[in-house]
Each structure stands twice: as C-alpha cells, then as structure tokens.
Amino acid sequence: MKIVVLEKQVPDSTEITVDKKTGALIRDGVPAITNPDDLAGLEAALELKDKNPDTEVVVMTMGLPKAAEMLKEGVAMGADKGVLLTDRVLGGSDTCATSIALAAALKKVGFDLVIAGRQAIDGDTAQVGPQTAERLDIPQVTYVDEILEVKEDSITVKRSLEDVEQIVTAKLPCVITTLSGMNKPRYMQCDNIVDLCKEDKIEVLTNAELGIDPETVGFKGSPTSVKTTFTKDVTDKTEVFTLSEQETADMIAKTLKEKQIITK
Structure with missing residues (x-):
C-alpha cells in the first residue's frame, strides 16, 4: 500500500500577530511548524506502516523551498520520502487552486490512500482535503479520529463529530482527514x-x-x-440583570438560540 500524507507548514499560532492597519498576518520572525492535524495524519500512516512494513509512506506539501525542511522532519519520523510542490506559478493559491495542484501531484506520484489534516491552524477552512478528493473523483471521509481496519480494497474508520461518532467504511483509493487528538506523533x-x-x-x-x-x-x-482579517476587541463592559429564576432561564435559552448553539 502507498500512503501519501498531505502536510502544510504554518506559522506558530501561539506567536503570530495581526497587522492592525492591513489586517494581514505578520509572519516575519515567527517560527514555522508542521500543522498539528497533519502530524496526526502522518503518525496514523506510520502506525499502519509499523503493522505492514511493505507500506510506503510519502509526505507531500505545496509551498516555498524552505518547506523541504518540514518534509525532512517527516522522513526523519519514518516516512520513506517527501515531495515538494514549489513554483512561482503556484504562489498565492487559495484552497481551490491548491487542490488542483495537489491532485495533479498525487496522480503523478500514485497512491492508495491519501491522509490530510482536518484543517490548517492558519486558515481553518477544512477545505483542501475534501476539494482534493473531488478533483481526484474518489471517496472521502472527514473528521477521522481512529483508523480501525485497512483491507486490500477498503478502510474502516471512526469519525468524530460534535454530537455523534460514526463508523464508516470507504473503498480505496480514498482521502481521509484526521483530527490532531487522535494520537501522539x-x-x-x-x-x-x-x-x-x-x-x-x-x-x-x-x-x-x-x-x-x-x-x-x-x-x-x-x-x-481575503478582504480583511481582524481580532475582536475585548472590553470589560458588562450588563447586569436582576431577574427571577424563570426569567433567567428564558434569557439564557433565548441567547443560546440566537447564537445557534441550541435549536429548540
């Protein structure tokens, strides 16, 4: 089996700031790290390789030449090789254009299973994995929390959503997107x-x-x-209400409905 793990080099979100005038992320001087959800996907692939040594694991990314260092870390963890897509023509791609490039590279490299992180911490779109699957016209399973079984022509996983867990079996080849909490890289x-x-x-x-x-x-x-990005200003303004128990309950329920946290 050949597994390709899609990775992205992202700025460490614990140290990144936003330019208040332009709304752009200030990346200068900010250390780059491997996206956490992607690291979980790599670990999942390496665990499959541990069980079946004939499995080949390839780490792939699209980015600047310096992203090769991230791929080398993936190889040092146990992947067999890395593939870097880098070209001025690819610069500035959104998720849609990125999926076109990744799908083309995956067709060239070959694969049985593609693993991508659920989303990147610098964009939080959760779009690249699913869009790449669509470009390849193959099945996809998102929000994977555990790989339960891999057969010659199928994979069974546990999918964790906000309020339910699902056991899903998909035919290979396919794309799965992984959650950072599924393992420890x-x-x-x-x-x-x-x-x-x-x-x-x-x-x-x-x-x-x-x-x-x-x-x-x-x-x-x-x-x-992206038209603009901004951080929400935090103030100490507080509203105080003096209500009965029933009025308090009604206000809480109304607020939760307005924020679409509850529907009833």
Missing part, C-alpha cells in the same frame, strides 16, 4: 536522520512536471481572496 529517529544525510529523499516538482494550466492556479486561478 512520534519523535524523529536518529537512524532516519543519518539516512537523510546520506541520500536526498525530497523530490521537488514544479509546474513543468505537473503540467497544470497556469490560469487555474496561483492568484489567477483563485476564485476567493
């Missing part, structure tokens, strides 16, 4: 780091190899754009 291994020094295990793909129409990726191919 392993550390990098010394032997794997030594192997990286001996052999370059990172393959670089440009648009020349992928053969994507430049009009469909990058800024040109992105139908969405």
Whole structure:
C-alpha cells in the first residue's frame, strides 16, 4: 500500500500577530511548524506502516523551498520520502487552486490512500482535503479520529463529530482527514536522520512536471481572496440583570438560540 500524507507548514499560532492597519498576518520572525492535524495524519500512516512494513509512506506539501525542511522532519519520523510542490506559478493559491495542484501531484506520484489534516491552524477552512478528493473523483471521509481496519480494497474508520461518532467504511483509493487528538506523533529517529544525510529523499516538482494550466492556479486561478482579517476587541463592559429564576432561564435559552448553539 502507498500512503501519501498531505502536510502544510504554518506559522506558530501561539506567536503570530495581526497587522492592525492591513489586517494581514505578520509572519516575519515567527517560527514555522508542521500543522498539528497533519502530524496526526502522518503518525496514523506510520502506525499502519509499523503493522505492514511493505507500506510506503510519502509526505507531500505545496509551498516555498524552505518547506523541504518540514518534509525532512517527516522522513526523519519514518516516512520513506517527501515531495515538494514549489513554483512561482503556484504562489498565492487559495484552497481551490491548491487542490488542483495537489491532485495533479498525487496522480503523478500514485497512491492508495491519501491522509490530510482536518484543517490548517492558519486558515481553518477544512477545505483542501475534501476539494482534493473531488478533483481526484474518489471517496472521502472527514473528521477521522481512529483508523480501525485497512483491507486490500477498503478502510474502516471512526469519525468524530460534535454530537455523534460514526463508523464508516470507504473503498480505496480514498482521502481521509484526521483530527490532531487522535494520537501522539512520534519523535524523529536518529537512524532516519543519518539516512537523510546520506541520500536526498525530497523530490521537488514544479509546474513543468505537473503540467497544470497556469490560469487555474496561483492568484489567477483563485476564485476567493481575503478582504480583511481582524481580532475582536475585548472590553470589560458588562450588563447586569436582576431577574427571577424563570426569567433567567428564558434569557439564557433565548441567547443560546440566537447564537445557534441550541435549536429548540
């Protein structure tokens, strides 16, 4: 089995700030990390490899050349190789355009199972995994909390939603998206780091190899754009109500309905 894990290098959200004038994220000087949901997906793939040594695990990302360092960390954890999609033509892609590039790369590399994190902490869209599955015209299962069984032609997983858990079986090949809490990613291994020094295990793909129409990726191919981002101002303004028990209950229920936390 060949498993491709999609990863994204993101700014550490614990240290990132927002430019109040432009609304843009200030990334300068902010350390880059591997998206947590993606790390869980890599660990899930490596656990399958532990059970079946014939399994090949490939980590793939689209980004700047420096993202190769993240892929090397994935190989040091146990993946067999990394694939980096990098090209000026791909710069500025939204989730829609990103899925076009990733689908093209996946077709070139080959796969039986694609694992992606549920969402990235810098965008929180949860769109790239599902959109990539649509581009490939294969099944998808999102919000995976546990891989229960993998057979030659199918995979069974536990899917965790806000108020229910589902056991889902999908035909292979397919895409699954994983939750960060499903496991604890392993550390990098010394032997794997030594192997990286001996052999370059990172393959670089440009648009020349992928053969994507430049009009469909990058800024040109992105139908969405961010108009502005902002942080909500926190104030100490407080409203005080003097109500009976029934009036208090009615107000709480009304507020929860307005915020769509409850429906009845």
